Amino acid sequence: MLSMAHPNVYNSCQMIGFDEIRKLSQVTPSKIVLLVMDGVGGLPHPKTGKTELEAARCPNLDQLANESICGMQYTVSPGITPGSAPGHMSLFGYDPLTYPLGRGIVEALGLDIEVGPGDVVARGNFCTVDDTGHIADRRAGRLASEKSRELCELLNSKVKVDGCATEFFAGKEHRFVVRFRGDGLSDEVSDTDPQHEGMLPPGAQALTPAAQKTTTIVNTLIEQSRDLLKDKHPANMFLLRGFSQHPDYPSLQHIYQLSPACIATYPMYRGVSRVVGMDILPAGETLETQLETLKKNYDRYDYFFVHFKKTDARGEDGDFEAKVKAVEEFDAALPGFLELNPDVVIVTGDHSTPAGLAGHSWHTIPVMLRAQYCRKDEVTRFSEPACLRGGLGQFHATELMPLAMANALKLNKFGA
């Protein structure tokens, strides 16, 4: 028996495209359940040498690994640390480098803001400018969320721009989103956030002639707001960036002929799911309510995305023990999901969030897929070192959807 992980050649041929896979896809009664433990990948604790997954007592995850084909995946590109949006786009089969999501739209989705076709959204920061208008603090001293809400209400009651309905939506601390709604808008508008302090905020500029109207609207909104905010130090100005529209990407229905549904407790993940065409089901606040929803809707869909946030949140906190507990919490809930006996069940993450780094990281992510014909391997633990020896090798996460489809027997043969 060999002790090393098999080497992995990152593949160099093109992956099958959406047009081709659409021709191969067929509707069948089989069910695919994707369970995402956000940020599940970790790093060894300096004292024990064990990662969060290795330190956790998770008999159900291990049993599932024993019945699965396992591997390690990356969601963007080797060495690249993914944000939550690209991480999930990749899990849903969309290369995040080909199917990017603008900062404005991601922020809007994260606040559950309705973004219609033609709307433009931008991410905003309340900031502090000095008497000469130069930026003194890009975050206005990390303004309290409550204060941010008041300012958004003030702006919504007073700002009126001809030819466009504008609305401010407060986010966390100094953050907000502004939505522009009207005819003929474009997102080809430059940022007004120079990303550095000590500078004058530049006016918005049209990046294409078609964006001239929108640019005028944006600059009018900024002028009116500047007057309204001038006595509101430290939040006496704001900066806008990431102008974007709802991307019109092909849906999972279109590409794979699936009926997909999202069961996520956080708005951000519901937002990304909406982009790829999933129905958004009420998720409640816990894995228990998520499971209830899954059971209630099991006959209505054939693809379910279930999102678990705590593994990422505790990793971001830098709290190794709490992340271990989050894994164990997921493990305890797992049998409920498996009881439904989905034809294909997948457990993975959208990126790693090692407690030791207290943030997202570039490290590959363990993944397991169980199905009747999955060709299970010899892996018996759901952990980074164990999955490294799995039958899936190391691969780009966009390959996961075709593998899920194949294992659900939803793909016809390519070529004669």
Added chain:
Amino acid sequence: MLSMAHPNVYNSCQMIGFDEIRKLSQVTPSKIVLLVMDGVGGLPHPKTGKTELEAARCPNLDQLANESICGMQYTVSPGITPGSAPGHMSLFGYDPLTYPLGRGIVEALGLDIEVGPGDVVARGNFCTVDDTGHIADRRAGRLASEKSRELCELLNSKVKVDGCATEFFAGKEHRFVVRFRGDGLSDEVSDTDPQHEGMLPPGAQALTPAAQKTTTIVNTLIEQSRDLLKDKHPANMFLLRGFSQHPDYPSLQHIYQLSPACIATYPMYRGVSRVVGMDILPAGETLETQLETLKKNYDRYDYFFVHFKKTDARGEDGDFEAKVKAVEEFDAALPGFLELNPDVVIVTGDHSTPAGLAGHSWHTIPVMLRAQYCRKDEVTRFSEPACLRGGLGQFHATELMPLAMANALKLNKFGA
């Protein structure tokens, strides 16, 4: 909803192209022998947990694995189940997504039909239409092959289309091929097979202006045939699809400076070999006659493709034990091939055909390559789990040809 192709190139690195590799290739006396056990990959038997390869007693394959560098490969894209034509194109170094073969040409190659430059071929189905011309059965009750032959003879004797020689070739059951031979033909013609019953067969349509002449010829042929078949219920009509010409792809001679030869007992594999420029040698019916041919021609070529069908055929039958026996039959014949001591010998398959699925599948395929400088690994068994730990890792099969060339010392250094 979008229907456009977002061309997906998912990997960060491109594989070396044909133009570049042509510049590196050199003619040497060394020999490459590619032994393809069709559909060799399998799945564990539910009772024993062993795949067909693991269940087989194959000391010669295992000994070769012990002397080889091993790995697992896929021929199209992860999760995609390849047909025989794309599977083999990939083994010969041609990405099947870039070098597709139309259904008409594959069917024609499979029937050993001569397809010249400029000829157009289409796959046909005899079908049943009702009194109103609507399709009642797309396969005419899976017409007997004998009956199909009679109808093709009738059509050949009566159908005469101005400006084009047409010929019908009977295939298995309701299937046939029609070949159009004349000047200025194009394959940009739409199918007349709607792929659904209850519909009127649509007339052929020109997909480009250049295909107008061919389209008129096709529709004339259909009109004449309709009259000739009208009393031949259940085969009182036919449907055509996959209009295609012989693809003018660069040959193995051109790309690699090889003199390649095919020793295959089935026409389909000879056909694909012809597309990439191989000489077709008489193969007889068995591995013994194939070996004789190899020996007789060993000095005349430097690349040999030897095809063994039974592993796939018994897998398609769903007969696990018979597939195990087919592996053992190949194993028994292997020493004869190794006696020639080729500089590079490769054993692999074009896809998996697990008996448990009774058909082609998406599962990766074991592969081994023996050569003096192959950097052999610790694998000592030719099986799926063993090869998973091999030195080649998991890779796209189009990488096999450059590896074979390198191991034959037929590739010069890239760059200074």
